[in-house]
Amino acid sequence: MRIAPSILSADFAALADDIARVEAAGADLLHVDVMDGHFVPNLTIGPPVIESIRKRTRLPLDVHLMIEQPERSIETYVKAGADLVTVHVEVSPHLHRTLNQIREAGARAGAALNPSSLPAALEYVLDELDLILVMSVNPGFGGQAFIPSAYQKLRQLRAMRGTRRIQLSVDGGVGRANAAPLAEAGADILVAGSFIFTAADPAQAVRELRSASEVAK
Numbered sequence: 001m002r003i004a005p006s007i008l009s010a011d012f013a014a015l016a017d018d019i020a021r022v023e024a025a026g027a028d029l030l031h032v033d034v035m036d037g038h039f040v041p042n043l044t045i046g047p048p049v050i051e052s053i054r055k056r057t058r059l060p061l062d063v064h065l066m067i068e069q070p071e072r073s074i075e076t077y078v079k080a081g082a083d084l085v086t087v088h089v090e091v092s093p094h095l096h097r098t099l100n101q102i103r104e105a106g107a108r109a110g111a112a113l114n115p116s117s118l119p120a121a122l123e124y125v126l127d128e129l130d131l132i133l134v135m136s137v138n139p140g141f142g143g144q145a146f147i148p149s150a151y152q153k154l155r156q157l158r159a160m161r162g163t164r165r166i167q168l169s170v171d172g173g174v175g176r177a178n179a180a181p182l183a184e185a186g187a188d189i190l191v192a193g194s195f196i197f198t199a200a201d202p203a204q205a206v207r208e209l210r211s212a213s214e215v216a217k
Contacts, residue, residue, distance in 0.1 A: 001179075001213040002028035002189045003206055004062055006171065007053075008044065009142045009193030016056045018197060025203030026210070029060040029084075031171065031191045034077070036067035039091055040140035047073075047080035054081025062086065062131075062191075064112065064171070066139050071098045078105040086110030086133050089121045099128040110169075114139065115147050119156045129166050131189075132157055137172030143194045146173025151185045158186030179212035187213075 005027050010018040019030065032050060037043040054061060063082035067073070070087040071094070077085055085102045089111055092098045102109040110131035111122055115138055122132060134157065136150035150170055157168055170182055171191035179190060192209055199205035 001183055001187070001210055002167075003210050003213075004029045004031040004169070004189050004191045005196045005202070005206065006031040006033060006142070006191050006193030007197075008033045009197040011197070015053070018202060019053065019057050019059075021203045022196060022206050023057055023059055025206040027059060027206050028189075029062050030057065031193075032061055032063045032082075034063060034065050034067060035140065039068045039088065040066045042140045047076050050077065050080040050082060060084065062110075062169075064110075064133065066112075067091070071101055074098070074101050074107075075105045078102070078107045082107050084108040084110055084131060086112050086131060088112045088114065088139075089117055090114055095121075096125050096128060099125060103128075112139075112171075113153065115149060119153060119160060122157075123160065126161060126164055126166065129164075131167045131169055132161075133169045133171055133191075134187075135172055136170050136174065139172075144173055146175075146178055151181060154182065154185035154187055174209075176208055176212045179209055180215050183213045183215075 005022045035042045035044040060083040062084045099109040108130035112133035137144035167188040169189035170187045174192040175195035196205040
């Protein structure tokens with residue numbers, strides 16, 4: 001199991017310190033949410049902040065683009081330091097082209113599914129994917145309650161990928177209580193924001209999340 005702290009819930013006034021804590025605790029990658037205030041009802045960070053984060057950590061940056069027309073800015077995010085770029089199927093009418101654009105820019109390619117989106121939307125682009133992100137909350141804000149239908153979606157996607165080397169990630173309401181069942185359903189990466197960064201000790205929260213998930217593995 002790989003643990004990806006989501007900096008959406010970090011203290012942006014002390015972001016470097018928060019990142020250093022979770023990196024020292026053994027986090028595997030950092031999840032960076034980019035929101036445009038159009039596709040989702042929130043506005044977060046852009047390439048300059050990602051570029052600054054890149055200078056402060058050796059962890060891979062998993063940049064989740066919750067934006068309209070992501071194909072217009074993929075190269076910018078990769079140049080800023082994204083190692084993996086995930087776009088939403090709901091705003092990518094030419095998803096095959098967009099995924100190849102990500103790879104051509106030098107990053108790994110991911111596709112995200114909102115809670116109401118069907119796994120079948122990815123059936124014909126599986127060979128272009130490095131990661132599938134299952135949203136277990138409606139995207140836009142941290143601290144939301146987990147939507148249980150994510151378990152069945154993970155099982156379906158695990159069957160769909162077959163022997164392909166596609167990682168299944170889950171984001172939203174992830175914590176100690178659901179880490180094991182998510183692992184059992186097929187998750188390879190747990191994205192957690194509030195559970196980690198609102199904890200008294202974020203580093204300990206990373207370790208607890210990994211320990212809870214590996215019981216199922």
